[in-house]
Amino acid sequence: MPFIIGTSIPEDKVLVQSVSHIYGIGLSQSKILCKKAGFGSDSRGSNVTFVKGKNLENLAEDTPLPLGADLRRFKNDKIRRLCALSTYRGLRHKKGLPVRGQRTHTNAKKRLILKFHAN
Template sequence: MVFILGVNFPERNLVKKALQSFFGIGNDTSARLLARYHIHPTCKVGELANKQVLDLTAALSDMKIENDLRRKVLDDIKRLRETGTTRGRRHALGLPVRGQRTRTQIKTAIKLNRVDRRL
């Protein structure tokens, strides 16, 4: 078991997938981190050297991920609601915010929007 940023990962997991398990890190960001520290994309967590684990942990601690990012997203939505913008009103009503069609697919759009708001 290897600890990256306080999270315990099994040694057989890919490093790229382990990085993507953090909220706010997607495919591009994980690939960029792997390239920066010269880690092969198919490398497993158990194959990492101690220095590479420490470098990844230091880089992740500098980034805004997990709870900090969730708090920022929720604060942004709260700010939109308070200012009374159209996006804020649509968030408050549980409607789609980004111009999706609501005439026929309203139930699906509400479910998707609810997932985005309740991170």
């Protein structure tokens, strides 16, 4: 089972879908990466050799955007900064309420449930 940017690639799944499991890479970006690395649209994780896996990982790391743990860290730092500045969005994050103006009277059940189960 190959690892690319800290994410395991299952051997039985289609490679394009497996690469899209990497945090920060969507389906269209994974199609582009697999095509550049020389994999077909029906390639599976079992077709990835060590050399081809390294080539795919190098192509993914050459993208200008952060991926994987770097992207998670960047997003969490942004949220922590908003909370530290006590902005409106930061307070909504702290309280576990919807951040982007959604209503809370009838919707936002998932966000509210996560708030109460986190404590």
